[in-house]
Amino acid sequence: MSMRTSRRSVLRAGIGALAVAVTGGCATGGGAKKPAKSLNAQAQVTGSITVWSWDVAAKALKRLAPAFEQQHPGVKVNVVDIGYDNAYDKITIGLKSGAGLPDVLQVEGQKMQSYIGTFPSGFYDLSTLAGPLKSQFNAAAWATGTDAGGKVYALPWDIGPCGVFCRTDIFQQAGVDPGSIQTWDDYIAAGVQIKARTGKKLLVVDPTGDSTFPMLLQQEGQGYFVDGKIAVSTPAAVKAMTVMKELNDKGLVDYEKGWDALVSSNKDGNVATAPTAVWWSGTLTDEMPELKGKFSVIPLPAFTSGGVRTSNNGGSLLNISSQSKNSATAWAFIQFVLANSDNQVSMLKNEGIFPAFVPALSDPYITGPQDYYGGQTTFKTFADLAKDIAPVEYTGDYSKASDLVTTATSAVMQGGKDPKSTLDSTAQQIAAATNRQIAQ
Numbered sequence: 001m002s003m004r005t006s007r008r009s010v011l012r013a014g015i016g017a018l019a020v021a022v023t024g025g026c027a028t029g030g031g032a033k034k035p036a037k038s039l040n041a042q043a044q045v046t047g048s049i050t051v052w053s054w055d056v057a058a059k060a061l062k063r064l065a066p067a068f069e070q071q072h073p074g075v076k077v078n079v080v081d082i083g084y085d086n087a088y089d090k091i092t093i094g095l096k097s098g099a100g101l102p103d104v105l106q107v108e109g110q111k112m113q114s115y116i117g118t119f120p121s122g123f124y125d126l127s128t129l130a131g132p133l134k135s136q137f138n139a140a141a142w143a144t145g146t147d148a149g150g151k152v153y154a155l156p157w158d159i160g161p162c163g164v165f166c167r168t169d170i171f172q173q174a175g176v177d178p179g180s181i182q183t184w185d186d187y188i189a190a191g192v193q194i195k196a197r198t199g200k201k202l203l204v205v206d207p208t209g210d211s212t213f214p215m216l217l218q219q220e221g222q223g224y225f226v227d228g229k230i231a232v233s234t235p236a237a238v239k240a241m242t243v244m245k246e247l248n249d250k251g252l253v254d255y256e257k258g259w260d261a262l263v264s265s266n267k268d269g270n271v272a273t274a275p276t277a278v279w280w281s282g283t284l285t286d287e288m289p290e291l292k293g294k295f296s297v298i299p300l301p302a303f304t305s306g307g308v309r310t311s312n313n314g315g316s317l318l319n320i321s322s323q324s325k326n327s328a329t330a331w332a333f334i335q336f337v338l339a340n341s342d343n344q345v346s347m348l349k350n351e352g353i354f355p356a357f358v359p360a361l362s363d364p365y366i367t368g369p370q371d372y373y374g375g376q377t378t379f380k381t382f383a384d385l386a387k388d389i390a391p392v393e394y395t396g397d398y399s400k401a402s403d404l405v406t407t408a409t410s411a412v413m414q415g416g417k418d419p420k421s422t423l424d425s426t427a428q429q430i431a432a433a434t435n436r437q438i439a440q
Helices: 015-019 055-071 084-097 109-118 127-136 139-143 168-174 184-198 212-219 235-249 259-267 280-287 327-338 341-351 358-362 378-386 398-413 419-434
Strands: 023-025 036-038 048-053 076-081 104-108 154-156 162-167 203-205 253-255 273-277 295-299 316-320
Touching: 048 055, 048 084, 048 327, 055 076, 055 327, 055 341, 084 104, 084 109, 104 109, 104 327, 109 316, 109 398, 127 327, 127 358, 154 327, 162 168, 162 280, 162 378, 168 184, 184 235, 203 235, 203 259, 203 273, 212 235, 212 273, 212 398, 235 398, 235 419, 259 280, 273 280, 295 378, 316 327, 327 341, 341 358, 398 419
Parallel strands: 048 076, 048 104, 203 253
Antiparallel strands: 023 036, 104 316, 154 316, 162 273, 162 295
């Protein structure tokens, strides 16, 4: 889920048996290696645990905690909403110092990869317990909780399969059929017609932190790194940035800084589309209930006809801090929340969190019609697309690369710079900052 946004059944028998075998590295500060610690084979689900989360994710955990406690009399789950703005400062300080962290942590996918690289012994190794569940979770989300050797440090919570949310009234006014959009060239051509006939632009881009370029890059099957090397200047990256430049050059972009401005621009009808993740649906239903019936969803346009038509934006995981003194109960709670279709679907219904747990995607609520979209089976569209999300590589240097790519995107889109030469320069800057090689 994108926790930057303003919105955001009982587990089957077996929790106890699976919970007893948690093993993991117990090193803390600075990722220094220490002997692994493991639970006694007869460890019981007892006592209390503390969970750090934020925003709607914290609301979901607080809502589900009483059912878990009812299953395990005497157990107490304390969910603390630490706020998104401070979350990673608090987590990083705890990992560096080796003290102060709770039993369970929520961490977003790319951040988890950075932490695994920097603090490899800051979390329990869940491979033994989580390994058998691998096939039941979205493959791209699963990859964000594992290291290069396949060790599992976190269980996926949610995913952000991407499509295009279309204002059907604006499309109708412009005489454009959303279903006719198959490629990014089609999308741009549709935008030109929409602007000519309605005066509306096509999409909002935040120049201070846009997620469109990495979304396009993952659609092509890569991230900022490939095999540990810097990949922001590959042909795929240049192709993605060229699409971004053309959107700007055709006058189809409404530049807005910050989340509230992005929401307002869409709500006011300044743009005809929002190419983004499924969690945007929660924003629409919460922030724009009066626009019910005026949205539809199509897959992302492909780069070439017949190509992949989705990507991913967002997604969190739950892990067990190596500082936990009650890892058996921590694992039981994580599995109760995440490896259960009823609980996962309830979080989509109540908090707008789209499941990474594949069995949940067959639930009638997800496959059925959605009133807000005029009866379109919107969630089924995203569930079908989720199978095509490409796993991409993150590293501990993701944040450094992301900051430099944001600068490059603004230089290309608003500064008129050439995509290839700009990305070549950006790759060199990342190399200087990280000592990594550049992919050829």
